[in-house]
Amino acid sequence: KQATTSHLVLTEIQPDCQPLTTPPKPKEILPADPWTPTSNLKMLISAASPEIRSREQRRELSNNANVVLQAKHCLQEHLSGDEYEKTQPSRKDKSLGLLCHKFLARYPDYPSTAEYNYICLDEVAEELNVERRRIYDILNVLESLHMVSRLAKNRYAWHGRHNLSKTLQALKKVGEENKYTQQIQMIKKREYEHEFDLDGERNKGMARSFGSNENSEMSFVELPGMEFRAASVNSRKDKSLRVMSQKFVMLFLVSTPQIVSLEVAAKILIGEDKLEDLDKSKFKTKIRRLYDIANVLSSLELIKKVHVTEERGRKPAFKWTGPEVLPSIQEPIPSKEQCSKNLFPSRGKQNFTRHPSLIKLVKSIENDRRKIQSAPTSPVKISASTYLSLNSAAFPSEIAQLSAITKHKLEEQSKKAKEMKMKLSGSALECGLSLPEIAPEPEPPRTTAAMQQPALTQPVSACAPSHGSVSPVILPHTPSGVSYTIYLHPSQAHTVTTYSPSFMFQPLPGANVTGIKSINSQVLNKITTEEGDNQIATDDVTKTLTTTGRPTIKSETASQQCFKRSQTLQESHLIKRYRRDEENLDTSLTFFPSGYLIPLTQCAHGNKAGFLNEEKAGTCSLQHTTYSSPVAGVIPVTASELKAVNIPAFHITPLNIMLSPTSIAAAPVLSNSCLNSSNNSSAPNPSSSVLNFTLQHIGLIPAGVQVPAHPVLQHMVVPSQPENVSHSSENLQEGKVSKNALQLPQWWPSVPKEPQEPQTVTENFFRTPGGPNSVSSLSANSDGADRISQGTLYIPQRKLEVSED
DNA sequence: CGTTCCCGCCACCCG
DNA sequence: CGGGTGGCGGGAACG
Numbered sequence A: 001k002q003a004t005t006s007h008l009v010l011t012e013i014q015p016d017c018q019p020l021t022t023p024p025k026p027k028e029i030l031p032a033d034p035w036t037p038t039s040n041l042k043m044l045i046s047a048a049s050p051e052i053r054s055r056e057q058r059r060e061l062s063n064n065a066n067v068v069l070q071a072k073h074c075l076q077e078h079l080s081g082d083e084y085e086k087t088q089p090s091r092k093d094k095s096l097g098l099l100c101h102k103f104l105a106r107y108p109d110y111p112s113t114a115e116y117n118y119i120c121l122d123e124v125a126e127e128l129n130v131e132r133r134r135i136y137d138i139l140n141v142l143e144s145l146h147m148v149s150r151l152a153k154n155r156y157a158w159h160g161r162h163n164l165s166k167t168l169q170a171l172k173k174v175g176e177e178n179k180y181t182q183q184i185q186m187i188k189k190r191e192y193e194h195e196f197d198l199d200g201e202r203n204k205g206m207a208r209s210f211g212s213n214e215n216s217e218m219s220f221v222e223l224p225g226m227e228f229r230a231a232s233v234n235s236r237k238d239k240s241l242r243v244m245s246q247k248f249v250m251l252f253l254v255s256t257p258q259i260v261s262l263e264v265a266a267k268i269l270i271g272e273d274k275l276e277d278l279d280k281s282k283f284k285t286k287i288r289r290l291y292d293i294a295n296v297l298s299s300l301e302l303i304k305k306v307h308v309t310e311e312r313g314r315k316p317a318f319k320w321t322g323p324e325v326l327p328s329i330q331e332p333i334p335s336k337e338q339c340s341k342n343l344f345p346s347r348g349k350q351n352f353t354r355h356p357s358l359i360k361l362v363k364s365i366e367n368d369r370r371k372i373q374s375a376p377t378s379p380v381k382i383s384a385s386t387y388l389s390l391n392s393a394a395f396p397s398e399i400a401q402l403s404a405i406t407k408h409k410l411e412e413q414s415k416k417a418k419e420m421k422m423k424l425s426g427s428a429l430e431c432g433l434s435l436p437e438i439a440p441e442p443e444p445p446r447t448t449a450a451m452q453q454p455a456l457t458q459p460v461s462a463c464a465p466s467h468g469s470v471s472p473v474i475l476p477h478t479p480s481g482v483s484y485t486i487y488l489h490p491s492q493a494h495t496v497t498t499y500s501p502s503f504m505f506q507p508l509p510g511a512n513v514t515g516i517k518s519i520n521s522q523v524l525n526k527i528t529t530e531e532g533d534n535q536i537a538t539d540d541v542t543k544t545l546t547t548t549g550r551p552t553i554k555s556e557t558a559s560q561q562c563f564k565r566s567q568t569l570q571e572s573h574l575i576k577r578y579r580r581d582e583e584n585l586d587t588s589l590t591f592f593p594s595g596y597l598i599p600l601t602q603c604a605h606g607n608k609a610g611f612l613n614e615e616k617a618g619t620c621s622l623q624h625t626t627y628s629s630p631v632a633g634v635i636p637v638t639a640s641e642l643k644a645v646n647i648p649a650f651h652i653t654p655l656n657i658m659l660s661p662t663s664i665a666a667a668p669v670l671s672n673s674c675l676n677s678s679n680n681s682s683a684p685n686p687s688s689s690v691l692n693f694t695l696q697h698i699g700l701i702p703a704g705v706q707v708p709a710h711p712v713l714q715h716m717v718v719p720s721q722p723e724n725v726s727h728s729s730e731n732l733q734e735g736k737v738s739k740n741a742l743q744l745p746q747w748w749p750s751v752p753k754e755p756q757e758p759q760t761v762t763e764n765f766f767r768t769p770g771g772p773n774s775v776s777s778l779s780a781n782s783d784g785a786d787r788i789s790q791g792t793l794y795i796p797q798r799k800l801e802v803s804e805d
Numbered sequence B: 001c002g003t004t005c006c007c008g009c010c011a012c013c014c015g
Numbered sequence C: 001c002g003g004g005t006g007g008c009g010g011g012a013a014c015g
Helices: A002-013 A037-047 A055-077 A083-087 A096-105 A121-127 A132-144 A160-177 A180-192 A204-212 A227-233 A240-254 A262-271 A280-299 A335-343 A356-373 A384-394 A398-420 A428-434 A446-452 A460-467 A532-578 A582-589 A614-628 A688-698 A711-715 A772-781
Strands: A117-120 A148-152 A155-158 A259-261 A303-310 A313-320 A482-486 A597-599 A644-646 A656-658 A669-672
Touching: A096 A132, A096 A280, A117 A121, A121 A132, A132 A148, A132 A240, A132 A280, A160 A180, A160 A240, A180 A240, A180 A262, A240 A259, A240 A262, A240 A280, A240 A313, A259 A262, A259 A303, A262 A280, A262 A313, A280 A303, A280 A313
Parallel strands: none
Antiparallel strands: A117 A155, A148 A155, A259 A313, A303 A313, A482 A597, A482 A669, A644 A656
């Protein structure tokens, strides 16, 4: 092992590696090549990461590895032994994912800033014993995440995950600006409409609205300080892979269930703006490419493969398993500045993307720059310090930076922890996060989880303080932003009636969210995640919970619930604070009389207005007005059966109903995941009226069932202390499973388990009661309609709030 | 048979 | 013209 390591180190450090010339073909060179047993071992270890290859595969790998070695020896001895050949080159051994693992194993996730890691393409290709072409594939996607950057021909710089959070933030932002959420919904909706409607007429106006935005050409998203180098040496049209990879990632960051099917991704990435050309081959190619990308993203453990099962069969999809990305926190900046920044990214610290209109200009400039400075054969020498300073300087808020650092640490720690317990299912961490209360019992590895989610994991008392240390950057929360809250007066009996019985779900005690089956006959789609190991792990956990954990949970339920809620509330405050719109925020945070349904709009808070362009502003004000009348929002909520409703994106807004295991009234909250932090004008803010409308359509509003106030609730009245701002914004969800799936808020005590490795995610697309027509009317009703995408309704005491950027 | 996706041809740049 | 890049799609391995 040592030998190998040293070897690697040497090769990596060697500053003078100048294999500018194409390296001799690996096969021709038998000598000391990296394919030593140790390297294999190393690779295996690295590959031991939770997800990806299952044990059997690992075993296979090890076997293969051995075989390979033997084969090699044999070859050396008897030039050509054909017998053993078949055994080895299993296709899987050559998979991009595996290759990527090997590649990643060579470099630290967080390389010390001091040392600048260079990557010599030829070397790597040779050492990993693959053709260059393959390395390019990997590098391209790594580059899209800014984990590497090209310095010169044949040479890249390794940055590891240092830039990851920033990059993801940027990508998320761009994704939002691109209205990806809407696009996704549109596609889903379209296909949902059976597509086989003999769509002689391409689905009405959908296509139109779809293609309308000319945001189409969005190019490579860069990070400040990085763009330079990134663009400098390679000029090739930043076409596919790189950009495609970024877009793909955006889709995850923007969609709420954080599950993206290849099909949808492909469609979006293809057409982007174009109408749909059912170009079969094009689609196929896209899919192929997506697989490539997905494989490396998987190796990075940012995503994992799952399957979405619909009535039409199951489709391959991927679930985001990377860090949650908090809508970028920005320093208090006058809205106007903000705007200008958007236009001139290079100046704005916060902007990572170029405004479409400037792309061309920028490109030409870059071209010139490129031509002038590109020194293909001679790597641009850039001192690490320079590079860093660039980045740091560019980075906006110290808070963010700090948090980023913290986050990194956490990640590293967690990673170590993970490695230590590789035996455990990879989902352990996730599980812990989502099921704080239970976490300790089922799995020991909790340490990591605990660290990251102190508040959730710890008792109430500990909660607030510990939070402060948690990195704000990573918010295990719903991605985005606008939230609606329904206030419910605890003491008051509320009635919520589901439109139809079908919406009533019985909580399954001890069952994880994912496990809940859709009882609703209206459920159109079901998402099923199938994962070998994980599934098993999950099952175990569940069992444990049901048995051991169960009792404990129950006893704690009441207090925890209170706690959780207050926590939640505090979080919202925190977020607000970050937004530094203290004054406005405070106002908005004011508690409202229970019994009212109060949609909170960013506009209403006044903090979003600044980011909106004029049109938006107008909209906002209108909405604001609406908002001002609480009465509109009054909603009788029933507690017993229905706990929460999740309204999915789509104009049609499918519902997501959350049920609390206990029959405590949950506070329904609609969180709008789609828009959020984007300055995108296209994103309208939902108005309370819209919300109500929606709810009515959904059938939530009609009163019918009455439920006595839960004792706990009564006590819970406005428990939260806004003061504890230091609280992290940890959020409740991590387990947010699916979009329309039944969900239980994380803080919900009685929910034992987290969907975690979603074995089964239910995606329900409910038609609006009125049918398509009603839908359209809804959307027509206001722009806000589409804003209301996917949300979760629960019934907290206070507002949960808005996280807009 | 459908899914996954490896392989490597060959078009592009850029000297 | 040579060599690095990296679209792109055939078609093979896999399940």
